[in-house]
Amino acid sequence: MVKGLLPMNRQYVHLSEDINTANLVGSRKTDTPIILSIDTYAAREEGVKFYHGNDQVWLADSVPSKCISVVDEFNQEK
Numbered sequence: 001m002v003k004g005l006l007p008m009n010r011q012y013v014h015l016s017e018d019i020n021t022a023n024l025v026g027s028r029k030t031d032t033p034i035i036l037s038i039d040t041y042a043a044r045e046e047g048v049k050f051y052h053g054n055d056q057v058w059l060a061d062s063v064p065s066k067c068i069s070v071v072d073e074f075n076q077e078k
Helices: 019-024 040-045
Strands: 015-018 036-040 050-053 057-060 070-071
Touching: 015 019, 019 036, 040 050
Parallel strands: none
Antiparallel strands: 015 057, 036 070, 050 057
């Protein structure tokens, strides 16, 4: 994940508000979704702007890789 999160074919990167929502969304594509945690404080320091999408979704233009970590199945960051 050298480039971080990019919107790909969308206008924005879509971020779930919580782990349960992220798991539900990720489960649409695979039985074993990988849940990522975003250090929003660090991302904002890097200039990332977050936009409120709806009750469960936040949007961003992109997220640098140094602001991303993987969450394991027990809700503990690796």
